[in-house]
Each structure stands twice: as C-alpha cells, then as structure tokens.
Amino acid sequence: MTIAVYARNTKENHSDYLKQLLTLSEKEKFKVIVYKPYLDYVNTSFSITFNSNTFSNSEELIAKADYVISLGGDGTMLETLEFVRKSGIPVLGVNTGRLGFLATVYKDDFEKAIQLLTKEKFTLDKRELIELDSATTCFNEVNYALNEFTIHKKESGAMINIDTYIDGIFLNSYFADGLIVSTPTGSTAYSLSCGGPIMVPDSDNFIITPIAPHNLNVRPIVISNNKTVSFKVSGRNDSFNVSLDSRTKTIKNEPELTIRKADFRFNMVNLEGQHFFETLRNKLLWGIDKRQ
Numbered sequence: 429m430t431i432a433v434y435a436r437n438t439k440e441n442h443s444d445y446l447k448q449l450l451t452l453s454e455k456e457k458f459k460v461i462v463y464k465p466y467l468d469y470v471n472t473s474f475s476i477t478f479n480s481n482t483f484s485n486s487e488e489l490i491a492k493a494d495y496v497i498s499l500g501g502d503g504t505m506l507e508t509l510e511f512v513r514k515s516g517i518p519v520l521g522v523n524t525g526r527l528g529f530l531a532t533v534y535k536d537d538f539e540k541a542i543q544l545l546t547k548e549k550f551t552l553d554k555r556e557l558i559e560l561d562s563a564t565t566c567f568n569e570v571n572y573a574l575n576e577f578t579i580h581k582k583e584s585g586a587m588i589n590i591d592t593y594i595d596g597i598f599l600n601s602y603f604a605d606g607l608i609v610s611t612p613t614g615s616t617a618y619s620l621s622c623g624g625p626i627m628v629p630d631s632d633n634f635i636i637t638p639i640a641p642h643n644l645n646v647r648p649i650v651i652s653n654n655k656t657v658s659f660k661v662s663g664r665n666d667s668f669n670v671s672l673d674s675r676t677k678t679i680k681n682e683p684e685l686t687i688r689k690a691d692f693r694f695n696m697v698n699l700e701g702q703h704f705f706e707t708l709r710n711k712l713l714w715g716i717d718k719r720q
Contacts, residue, residue, distance in 0.1 A: 429458040429459065429494050429495070429546065430458065430459040430460070430461060430492055430493050430494050430495075431449070431453075431458060431459070431460055431461075431493065431494065431497060431542075431545070431546075432460075432461045432462070432463070432483060432489050432492065432493035432495070432496045432497070432511075432517075433445075433460065433461070433462045433463060433466070433496075433497050433499060434463045434466070434496060434497070434498050434499070434504070434507070434508050434511060435463065435466045435498070435499035435500055435504060435524075436466070436500050436504055436507075437465060437466060437469035437473075438500070439473075440500070440524040440525060441466070441470075441499045441500060441524055442470075442474060443470050443474040443476050443478070445499055445524075445535075445538060446462065446467075446470055446478050446480075447478075448539050448542070449497075449542060450478060450480065452542050452543070452546075456543070456546050458546055459481070460480055460481070461480065461481045461482060461483050461489075461493060462480045462482050462483075463482070463483060463484070464482040464483065464484045465484075467480060467482055483511075485511075486510065486511045486512075486513055489511045489512065489517075490511075490512070490513070490515045490517065493517055494517065495517065495518050495519070495520065495545060495697070496508055496511070496512060496517055496518070496519045496520070497520050497522060497542075497545075498519055498520065498521045498522065498531060499522050499524055500522075500523075500524055500525050500531065501523060501524070501525025501526060501528055501531055502521075502525075502528055502529055502530040502531055502617070503525075503674055504521075504525070504531065505519065505521045505530040505531050506530070506574055506575060506673045506674055507674070509557075509570075509572075509573075509574055509673070509694060510570050510675075512694070513569075513570065514692045516692070516693075516695055517695070518552055518695040518696070518697045519695065519697060520533065520541065520545055520550075520696075520697035520699070521533060521696070521697075522538055522541065523535065528711065529616045529617070529707060529711060530574075530613070532702055532707050533699065541699055544699045544700055545697060545699070549699065549700040550697050550698055550699045550700060551698045552695045552696070552697065552698065553629060553695070553696040553697075553698040554694075554695055554696075555574060555611070555612075555613045555629060555693055555694045555695075555696055556611050556612070556613070556632070556653060556689055556690070556693060557572045557573060557574055557611065557689070557690035557692070557693065557694055558572060558573045558576065558577045558609060558611055558634070558672070558687050558688075558689070558690065559571060559687065559689065559690035559691075560572070560573075560577060560670075560672060560685070560686075560687050561685065561686035561687065561688075564679070564682065564685060566670070566677040566679055567672055567675065570672075570675075571672065572672065572690045573611075573614075573671075573672035573673045573675075574611065574613055574614065574673060575610065575611060575614030575617045575618070575673050576608050576609060576610040576611065576614040576617060576618055576619060576671075576673065577608070577670075577671070577672055577687050578606060578607070578608050578609075578618065578639075578669075578670070578671040579606050579607045579661060579668060579669070579670055579685070580605065580606035580639065580668065580669045580670075580671065581605050581606055581663065581665075581668055581669070582665055582667055582668050582669050582678060583665055586663060586664045586665070587603055587604055587605055587640075587642060587663070588603075588604070588605075588606070588661055588662070588663035588665075588668055589601055589602070589603050589661070589662045589663060590602040590603075590604070590606075590607045590659050590660075590661050591659065591660040591662075592607070592636070592657065592658075592659055593657070593658045593659070594651060594655050594656075594657055595656055596656075596658070599636075599649075600646065602641060602646065603641065603642040604638045604639055604640055604641040604642060604646075605639045605640040606638075606639035606640075606669075607636065607637070607638055607639060607659070608622060608624070608636070608637040608638075608639060609634050609635070609636055609637075609657060609687060610624060610634065610635040610637060611634065611635075611653070612627035612628060612629050612630070612631040612632075612633060613629055614635075615627040615635055616708075616711075618637075619635050619637040619648070622637045622638070622648075623637065623647070623648060624637040624648040625648065625650065626708070627650070628704060629704055632652065632653050632654075633650050633651065633652060633653055634650070634651050634652070634653045634655070634657065635648055635649075635650050636648060636649050636650075636651065636657070653689045654689065655688075656686060656687070656688045657686070657687050657688070658684050658685065658686040658687075659684065659685045659686075660683070660684055660685075661682075661685070662681060666680060666681055667679060667680050667681065668681070670685070
C-alpha cells in the first residue's frame with residue numbers, strides 16, 4: 429500500500445504530520461510519497477530532514493499511489509482533483525484549516541485516521557462532478573469540478589446577462605454579477621453563501637444559484653443532474669470569468685457554454701463512524717445554544 433500526501437506550503441501543515449505518518453509507515457509497513465514542493469517546504473521551514481519518495485504531477489501520483497491524504501482545508505481537497513483526475517484513487521481529507529466540509533478528519537485524530545485507512549475500515553463516498561464541454565479548451569483536460577461551475581463578471585462595475593437553457597429549453601435570463609451551478613457537494617460552499625439550499629451528497633441534482641441578481645424575485649432552483657445546462661453570456665465587456673472550483677479563466681463571449689454531469693466520480697474516504705449529517709451539525713453549530 430502506498431499513501432500519497434498533498435498539502436499547501438503553510439505553517440498549519442507543520443512537520444508533525446509527516447513525522448507521525450512516516451513513523452506509522454515503518455510500523456504498519458506501508459509506503460509514503462509526498463508532494464515535492466510540500467516536502468521541500470517542510471524540510472526548509474522546520475529545520476528538519478525527511479527522506480521520502482515524492483511526486484510532482486498527476487502522472488507520478490497515479491502511477492504510484494493507492495490513496496491520497498489531503499492536509500489542509502476544503503480548498504486543498506479540491507486541488508487533489510487535479511492530481512487524481514479520473515483514476516478513482518480515494519482521497520482522505522484531514523482538516524488543518526478552519527471549516528472543512530470535505531476535509532472532515534480533525535487534526536487531533538490524524539494518527540487514528542491513518543490506522544483506520546490502512547486497515548481499510550472505511551467506505552467510499554462517490555461524489556458527482558460537473559464537466560464543462562470539452563469544446564471550451566481553456567481548462568485543458570481538467571475540465572471538471574467537484575463543487576461548482578461559476579460564470580462571473582470580469583469587471584467590478586456592470587452586471588452580465590446569462591441566458592440559461594435546460595436540455596435546450598429556455599429557463600431564464602439572469603441579469604446578475606454571475607451564476608453558480610453547484611453539485612450537492614458544493615451546496616455547502618459558494619452556492620450556500622449566495623442563498624442556495626443544502627443538499628445531501630447523493631441527491632443527484634444540480635443547484636442553479638444567481639450571484640447578486642438584479643431582480644430579487646429570481647431565486648435558486650434545483651434540477652436533475654441528468655440534464656444538460658447551457659449558457660449564452662453577454663454584457664458591456666467582451667469577456668467574462670469562468671471557474672471550475674478554485675480554477676478561474678477569462679474567456680471571450682463565446683456562442684455557448686455547456687455543462688453536464690461527468691462520467692466519473694471523485695472517491696472520498698468516509699472513515700468508520702463518520703456521516704454527513706454529523707458534519708453538518710458540527711460545522712454549522714446546529715442545536716448549539718449560545719445564549720448566556
């Protein structure tokens with residue numbers, strides 16, 4: 429068994445995590461490979477020398493890893509999608525950041541989580557993805573997202589107009605700062621902050637949520653993710669921003685953008701004893717009475 433570690437170069441992802449993991453690897457007889465920029469950062473910043481095999485790109489990770497550990501917050505977890513791609517390699521999120529709807533393992537439970545992983549005491553939470561039509565090549569081969577697809581105005585001033593179609597049937601012209609199409613996974617992310625509903629991960633839906641619409645009676649809508657959603661964007665400027673999760677590109681006003689459900693899924697490790705409802709209660713402080 430080989431476990432890959434991906435993390436950003438931040439002080440929260442300190443050397444203790446690698447120390448615990450490498451110590452456990454000797455005891456439990458599994459291999460570890462570490463994202464090279466992160467390993468270099470730890471060795472330099474914490475005046476310590478860890479000797480470990482590394483990976484630097486998607487091809488190296490897919491060829492070597494059985495599992496991936498994401499150290500950080502939800503943003504770090506989303507970045508692992510660029511490395512595992514369509515391989516199906518399961519990802520375990522360890523939350524060294526703040527909120528963490530995807531990175532659900534608390535940092536104090538890190539060692540216990542690794543033991544459960546190596547003993548295969550988990551289930552796979554297979555999350556649906558959004559795919560942008562491959563005709564739009566600005567995202568190259570990673571033209572899919574776990575949380576959301578977003579259209580957003582480029583400038584800080586004028587709003588944009590987004591004509592939206594479901595399976596070719598006209599839905600609405602959104603005159604707004606932008607538009608979010610979210611998966612159930614992304615329902616607790618950007619869409620939620622714009623007034624969208626929370627969906628359980630296996631809902632098989634998309635959520636279309638306007639960003640600061642000009643008409644206040646325009647509300648989020650939930651549709652089946654078996655539908656194809658297309659857009660025609662216009663405005664005062666000849667370009668606008670398109671995002672897949674945290675990756676953003678500026679594109680010209682093309683004739684049409686199309687999204688649909690991807691034909692593969694992102695495998696999240698759901699350790700024994702974890703459940704989405706528990707995560708909701710804990711992260712959103714449901715049922716907690718803060719009154720004095």
